[in-house]
Amino acid sequence: MAEYILEMKNITKRFASVVANEDVSLSIEKGEVHALLGENGAGKSTLMNCLYGMYDSYEGEIYFDNKLANIQGPKNAIDLGIGMVHQHFMLIPALTVIENVVLGLKDNKRVLDLVSAAEKFVQLGRKYNMEIDPWIKVEQLSVGQQQRLEILKALYRNAKLLILDEPTAVLTPGEVDGLFEMMATLTSEGHTVIFISHKLNEIMKICDSCTILRLGKVAATVAIKDIKNRQELAALMVGREVRLTTQKAPVKLFGEKLVVKSLSCNSDRGLPAVKDVSFKVRGGEILGICGVDGNGQSELVHCITGLRKVTGGQIFINNSEATNLNPRQILKLGVSHIPEDRHKYGMVGSMKIDENLSLISYKEALYSKNGLLKWKWIRSHSKEVCDDYNVKTPSVQEAANNLSGGNQQKFVVGRELERSPSVLIAVHPSRGLDIGATKYIQSQIIKQRDNGTAVMMVSTELDELIELSDRILVMYEGEVMGIVEQKDAKRETLGPLMAGIKE
């Protein structure tokens, strides 16, 4: 009989009328790495937040160390020995590392003794081979270091069970390996890890068992050694067979449509973000832009789409200069932009679908006459776009916010593609989408490429880039580390480039 550190029994969590978790039961053995797998919105994070006491209420029972636990808030969870590394780090950038570590500790004295806390922290870091200077501010740490700090913060609180919520999403392949080594060390010492992810190959690689959530319910709990391949896991996750590979015709090139010459620009903080970047995208190919988040990809896209001032170099779109033009002028040159954050740049959430559709084209003859919008035509056209791009919505009069993430993204993609662009800039086109929606959007991007559009696609998902791109440009700290042909693109070749290592 296995010894369980945690048993969650019949957990149900409702938000207003929505049921996020329904009758979920989960048992975690002591010392294992247990994966929690599911598509976006399947309820993985909700379940873990229940466990960590982030919500006011839930139904069901939680047993920790075979004792019924009454978790009212994170304080109780921490006292039990549960540590959680949230997907969005819960660190305070303006404070120092050690201040973040001791924040909220219940045995803090009135006047803080940071020096001895720092000593203990450094020792702990040394033990797990991830030392961090306790006296610098968190904002100076890289994303990978911040994650290590989060793990150390939990261990400092004597966590026995560590919950890692999508920990690999923000790491380079090298850092991912480091994280996996650390997880192995932890479990060998008797710690238990819950690993939340939707990356099948990672789960196959490091987990002992796996609970799969689908639509808020447990679809299956399996031992990884009984699973033959990731195809099998994917089918369990989605509930039907899925094709994990995408079909793509050979490249047919049409001239150079997007040319960037020694481009430079600054970040919001006024520091150089893009440094002397040059590349060309031809019609009929997909150029993937690869790199860990925050290495200048966003700024590069903003420069091309006119959202950021270019400080050096030139941009040509369809052979006409587009450097520092405003967004409208750039759109007129035949550029479509699927922005990185659909809520921030892609749509106005509180406005209706048809209103969102007319935001770009309202000045065109079909949409308006003498400054008055032709609503009748706009509505029927919105309907067409929704039908063409599989956007599920009760009506085009629905507020964009009320659509699911996948349908919002399909709508943005539809709006951008129906303008038949000659250059398509797609940024994280499948971020936060389930496998079905991801595959659909990828196929639409490929269709554009086959029609002769020059596609520039930014993504942090290596698998997606390797699969779709004809060439992959790797960025590191604002510089181009190299451009790799698809046939040579593998995790092993791209990983070092993403970490800034050139042979």
Place this chain on the structure above:
Amino acid sequence: MADLITNFLSADIRTATPLILAALGLVMSERAGIVNIGTEGIMLTGALLGCLGSFLWGSSFAGALLAIAGGGLMGFIFAFFTVSIRANQIVVGMGFNIFAGGFTITLNRLLLSGAKVSGFPDYPIPLLSKLPILGEVLFNWPIPVYLTFLAVPLSWFVLHKTNTGLKIRAVGENPKACDTVGINVFRNRYGVLIYSGMMAGMAGAFVSMGQLSSFTEGMVAGKGFMALAVCVFGNYSPVSVMLAGIFFGAADALKYRLLTTSIGGYYQFLNMLPYFITIVALCVFARRSNKPAGSGIAYRKE
């Protein structure tokens, strides 16, 4: 000449004291992420309550206590609206100011009618107050002035060296992160708002009883807003706040000095001087900032 300097510096410190007092309270609440624009109203109420307490019980000390209690209560009410109900902080703050304008006038006409009350008596420090110039400028003041300047290093210590201070700074930056380590964000914000209300109440009492010892309607005249400006100009840090307070006090003292000179006829413009300097200073120094990332946003637990 020595007299001129002494008078100028004394006037400076007299004006600076309520600004620093209120701003030290604001440093705590602003750091915890609450913008309390209602400070003006709390100060005005404190000015009235101070006189009222002194009038009723014949002691400036009782007046100060009443002002502090009233300020604390207003801070609590402000917290209820902005922290628990999550109302917009600016709107509630403006509501406080408008309320205090009417409330103090009514109470004054009902109970006080601007009566002269006993103010804070001067308390010269033995020996030190006999020093030339310095003695008069630094060591010949009512107790609240000494306490105000003692509160500066104390506030710094609390903010940077204690567990409470760390929580205050953290709550203003990222309340959700604080929640995940078991800090009660709501209790923390209630605490700093009550504290900053008490400080503003006391600051108001000093406005009415520090020199003139009577309440006149609308007498705070923007000092609450200036305290907010002092807090921002002082980069949300106690020691800089003290310097900023002295700087703004100097602008005020300069106004009085100029009123007695040949350009005193343009007194409308001279009256604008402290406010004008406030605006210019804020424009110039607004950029370098300890302003917390979560400033002005109510926290909602899911």
